[in-house]
Amino acid sequence: MTLLVVGASGFLGGELCRQAVAAGDRVVGTYHSTTPDLPGVRLHRLDVRDRAAVHTLVAQVRPDAVVSTAYVYADWAVTADGAAHVALATVAVGARLVHLSSDAVHAGRPEPYGDDEPPSPVFPYGAAKAAAETAVRAIDPGAVLVRTSLIVGEGSKQIQLCLDALDGRATLFTDEIRCPVDVVDLAAAVLELVPSDHAGPLNVAGPDAVSRAELGLLVARRLTASVGMKTTTSAASGLRRPTEVRLDSSRAAALLRTRLRGVTELLAG
Numbered sequence: 001m002t003l004l005v006v007g008a009s010g011f012l013g014g015e016l017c018r019q020a021v022a023a024g025d026r027v028v029g030t031y032h033s034t035t036p037d038l039p040g041v042r043l044h045r046l047d048v049r050d051r052a053a054v055h056t057l058v059a060q061v062r063p064d065a066v067v068s069t070a071y072v073y074a075d076w077a078v079t080a081d082g083a084a085h086v087a088l089a090t091v092a093v094g095a096r097l098v099h100l101s102s103d104a105v106h107a108g109r110p111e112p113y114g115d116d117e118p119p120s121p122v123f124p125y126g127a128a129k130a131a132a133e134t135a136v137r138a139i140d141p142g143a144v145l146v147r148t149s150l151i152v153g154e155g156s157k158q159i160q161l162c163l164d165a166l167d168g169r170a171t172l173f174t175d176e177i178r179c180p181v182d183v184v185d186l187a188a189a190v191l192e193l194v195p196s197d198h199a200g201p202l203n204v205a206g207p208d209a210v211s212r213a214e215l216g217l218l219v220a221r222r223l224t225a226s227v228g229m230k231t232t233t234s235a236a237s238g239l240r241r242p243t244e245v246r247l248d249s250s251r252a253a254a255l256l257r258t259r260l261r262g263v264t265e266l267l268a269g
């Protein structure tokens with residue numbers, strides 16, 4: 001199988017490439033600003049904002065499947081328009097599309113969100129991810145929209161934020177609840193979804209709902225150091241981000257062989 005990973009230079013994209021190469025796939029990856037070191041992957045520079053360039057590259061590669069991960073937190077054109085361009089180019093060659101979405105599409109509430117709940121974004125990043133979902137679904141109703149949460153693991157920016165908080169350089173909120181997932185588990189789940197016929201949104205996150213502050217404490221305990229960690233409430237009022245977003249990933253857990261480990265297990269010991 002030929003797999004095209006859009007955003008191969010990213011945290012998840014790199015892990016997707018490594019696992020797909022190890023599985024024997026022909027892997028083509030894209031980067032935008034940073035050339036990644038990914039043995040066995042044919043790399044191309046691509047700006048997903050350039051609709052014609054996306055079309056040309058996908059037409060050249062003729063992949064069997066495309067995993068679309070590219071985004072920039074505060075850039076609508078990359079996150080939303082870019083995702084639409086990737087979807088248009090993918091349907092043009094008849095390839096399978098797995099699009100990476102986010103729990104950020106939800107407004108936040110105490111009850112967990114099911115897979116099929118419509119987006120209710122309350123901040124620009126969530127709105128851009130919701131717009132991307134809408135575009136991708138309209139262009140390719142057969143695409144999977146993987147809604148995931150904080151991606152953790154070696155080199156994760158979420159773990160780096162915890163380490164920064166331990167040094168007093170960042171603040172972790174006690175009222176910002178998420179369901180972290182390990183990058184290795186998430187990549188394996190995404191690659192399992194490629195040959196499946198699942199269509200539409202699917203929550204793929206860990207089973208443990210923790211606040212960013214609790215995540216920081218788990219990281220601190222692992223390092224046996226918790227002094228200096230700054231925590232506070234007020235995520236919603238201060239930063240205009242949704243507070244409690246729990247993804248119910250039970251459908252994915254039943255569908256996939258990959259076990260989605262909780263963060264308590266991941267960071268134990």
Ligand SMILES: NC(=O)c1ccc[n+]([C@@H]2O[C@H](COP(=O)([O-])OP(=O)(O)OC[C@H]3O[C@@H](n4cnc5c(N)ncnc54)[C@H](OP(=O)(O)O)[C@@H]3O)[C@@H](O)[C@H]2O)c1
Nearest residue numbers: 007009010011012032033034047048070071102149150151
């Ligand atoms: N990280 C999380 O905790 C988290 C949580 C929920 C959902 N997600 C979703 O999961 C996906 C992967 O996240 P991640 O953390 O692995 O992302 P990441 O490490 O920030 O990587 C983003 C990728 O997008 C590429 N990119 C940026 N601008 C681009 C452009 N104009 N054209 C083409 N590519 C461009 C980057 O390329 P360069 O680096 O080469 O510029 C990089 O490969 C995203 O869709 C994100 O919304 C992430």
